[in-house]
Amino acid sequence: MGSLSLDNFHARKRKALVKLVKGKEIAVQLQTLLHENSEPVTEQQLAFQIYRSFSYTLSDLSSCTIQIPAVEGGASASSSDDTKKKKMKKRGVKDLRGCYKRRRTSDSWVTLSPTMEDNYAWRKYGQKTILNSDYPRSYFRCTHKQDGCKALKQVQRIKGDEIMYHTTYLIHHTCNETLRARPLIVDSDPIDANLISFQTNITLEQDQHCNHSSKKPLIVSSVKREQCVSEDTSHEAKSTLEDPWNEITGLDTLGYKPVWTPYQDEVESASLDGLHMEVNQLCGIQNFHYFDDHMY
DNA sequence: TGAATTTGACCTTG
């Protein structure tokens, strides 16, 4: 990753995410305002484009993760637990607590994300304070455990980091059930075909189909996060997306890449401030305060 | 009132 340290990389990523999230919020506000005031469609479209651009970028950044090599071993909850539980039942139901084997699974991976949420529905089953950690670790299992899904994850905020979560996924979902979270659909007008949602489980292909249907909102960020981070397939899906910045700037990719290339070898020279300035110039916006550092 | 979360007990692992 060039000469940029991992810490620096994450610091920059975090900073970018904060800024982008804020910008996206403002775009939504602008969008709502324009819509309520029945302003010209072109301005609404501008708001949509800003919003979509932030959404694409956030989605991209959010799926950038570090994968920890699988731990050798294998067995998760042991098959001998049953016999142990039977033994323990003789001592009473309460004694079933804690009858487990410490998990060692090859089916585990780690993500760093500004949010605890992903596209799955989880139920929290425990929380522990961790030695030398400012934050407790939370334990989640898939809400479809009763259907045989053994997916687990552990979430912990990163020490000294207000917004990033360290999430360890232990077992893949077998339920194929994604979280039916509220999609961020602001409206359902035909013009809202440009609106997007971060929390949905439809595929990119479906997205494109939706995009062609003027009645449905365009929904992006549809690749399940697990797939994005654990299997190197996300780039394939991303490649089908249009360059979001083209939509704002009218420039092709070369128009902005020299300014912002945080994931390339020249990452150490990447300048988010440069991005800030360039966006301001391209959009003709003065004093775009939400990119200012005083936010932190 | 059922579902979700919290929390302390209990267990395994190193």
Place this chain on the structure above:
DNA sequence: CAAGGTCAAATTCA
């Protein structure tokens, strides 16, 4: 034995 993972009763929430 300390640390961490899981259970389930108690509590909170919708």
